[in-house]
Amino acid sequence: MSLPSLHPCGCPKCHSRKPHPDRMLHRQINLLASRLDEQQRRWFIAFEAMRIGWGGTQRLAQITGLTPPYHPARPSRTRGRAC
Numbered sequence: 133m134s135l136p137s138l139h140p141c142g143c144p145k146c147h148s149r150k151p152h153p154d155r156m157l158h159r160q161i162n163l164l165a166s167r168l169d170e171q172q173r174r175w176f177i178a179f180e181a182m183r184i185g186w187g188g189t190q191r192l193a194q195i196t197g198l199t200p201p202y203h204p205a206r207p208s209r210t211r212g213r214a215c
């Protein structure tokens with residue numbers, strides 16, 4: 133059984149020649165994501181994006197190449213109405 137190929141991180145830091153502390157983390161995120169099935173991958177990426185906080189969705193999209201929405205549907209906010 134062959135393993136799926138590892139997605140190269142697409143963030144600007146990993147494309148620069150300078151070493152940076154998150155390079156190994158980004159590689160590990162892509163390694164783990166490559167070993168998961170589609171649903172597990174989306175849950176994992178969504179969890180990581182929420183853990184990072186503001187900008188996490190965009191950062192994870194750069195790292196993994198996966199585009200949002202990779203999270204389960206959130207309850208929509210109601211405008212001007214009390215629930």
Ligand SMILES: [Zn+2]
Pocket residue numbers: 141142143144145146154155158195
């Ligand atoms: Zn990176």
